[in-house]
Amino acid sequence: MSKTDGKEWWESFRGCVQIHNCFSSSLEEIHNLRNYMETKAGANGCYSGGSLDEEGYSYFFYGLKEIASERGTNESGQTSREIHSDTEYRKHTDDKSSHDANTRTSGNNLNDAGGLKTVDDPKTADFVSISREIENYRYKLDSKAEPGITAEGSSSPSMSDAANPSTDISDASNVEISSVYNPPDLNRNITEIFGKLINIYRGTTSALGDDRRSFSYYKAIPVIEKLPFKIESVDQVRHLPTIGKSLEDHINEIIMTGKLSKLEHFETDEKVRTVSLFGEVWGIGPATALKLYEKGHRTLDDLKNEESLSHSQKLGLKYFDDIKKRIPRHEVKDMEALLQKVGQDILPGVIVVCGGSFRRGKSSCGDMDIITTHPDGKSHKGFLPRYVKYLKDMKFLREDLVFSIHSTEGTDTGVDTYFGLCTYPGQEQQHRIDLKVYPRDIYAFGLVAWTGNDVLNRRYE
DNA sequence: AGACAAATCACT
DNA sequence: AGTGAT
C-alpha cells in the first residue's frame, strides 16, 4: 500500500506489531486478503507486506509508527479503546458498509494491540482478536479447498475467552500452512547467479568488499522472482526497479549465453574463492576471512590449526558440514514438539513456537528459531538458563555458541538469547538452533522479527 | 555527486 | 573498537 524504506521502514518496524502472517501458494488469495485488510485499516496508517517465498506467498500486516508513537500517551492514561472480547471487536469491524466511521476506532484497536505497552494490564487479547479476524477471512477464502488449516485445530474463531491470554497467544501462533509447494520460480538461472555475486561482494573489507554493490544484487532478486514469466529478452526487465544498466547487461548475457563471464572469472580466482569459503564458517565474516587468507590459509583444514579463532568460530569450523545441512520439515516439527513438552515440564504455561523458515512453511530449514514467552508476563524471567540446562542434560543441545541473559536485569524489554547446536533425538548430525525468550508484551514483535524473511520485511506496495 | 542497508548484543 | 550474527 505504500513505501516504508530505510530508516523510515525501520522506525515503523520498531513501532509495529505483527497482527498476523499467513501463507499460501495462491497469489490471488494473498491479494484478496491484503486488499481486505487494507481497506479495513490501511487508511489509518497500517501497512502490509507480502512476498514470494520458496514455498509460497507470505503475507504480513502490521501497524505503523504513527500508531506506535501514541504509545507513550496511552501509557499515561489516554487509553484508546480497549477491546475485551471477540464479540465486541466484531461489533466494530464486521459492518463493512459503515467502514468510514469505524476505521479510526479500528486503528486504535491496532494501537492497543501493537504498542509495546507496559501498562498494568496489557490486553494481548486485542492482538489476538485481530489475528482471528484475519484467520476468519482466510477460512472463507479457503473453505472451498480445506477449511481445517490449523493442525492443532484450536484456532477456532468462535472462541471468546479473551480472559485466557495463554490460549489466545497460542492460537495466534500456531497457524499452519494451507497448501502445497507450487511457486512460479522461473528465472532461477538469473537469481542464482546474482545470489553468488552477493556473497562475493559482501563485506566492506572482503576480497572485493563492496557492501552497497552487494546489496544492489540483493534487491534485484525479489524483483526478478516476482515476475510471472521467464525472461527471454532484456526488454522485459528494462524498466524494472533496482535493475539498471549494469544488471540489464548481466541479464542479457545470462539469457543469451546461459552464464555470466564476470562470475566465471570470480569463481576461478583463488582469493575470491577462498575468502568466500572461509566466510561460510559460522562466526567468520568478511574481515576475518580475509585475514586468514592473508595469513596463508587456503583450505578449511588449514584453519583447524589456527589458534586465533574464537570459540564460536572453532565450532563453526568443526561442524561446518553439519551446519550447512538442511533439516527436513518433519524433523523440525518433531523437535518443536519436543521443545514444547520440555518447556511445559519446566514452566507450565510457557509458549514455545518454532519461527523462521519453518513458520514460513518451507519444506526444509537451515536452522531452527525458537521463540518463547509466558502469558503471565513475568515467569519468562530466568526460564532460559533452566531450559538450556535441561536440554543439554538430555543431550538435545550439544554445543554453545552464544548465551546472553537480559531478562533478569529489571527491564521488561530484555530478550534472553541462546545460540547453539542441537541434534535430532538419536542422531549425531548437528543443527543450528536459536532460542529466544521474549517478555509477553513484546512477544508479537519477536514473532514477526523471527518469522519474516528479511526481504519481505523491507518491501512495500 | 551523494545517498543508500537498523539496531542490539556477544566476543575478542 | 572492530567483527559478526540475527
Next chain:
DNA sequence: GTCT
C-alpha cells in the same frame, strides 16, 4: 550497483 541503482536512484535522485
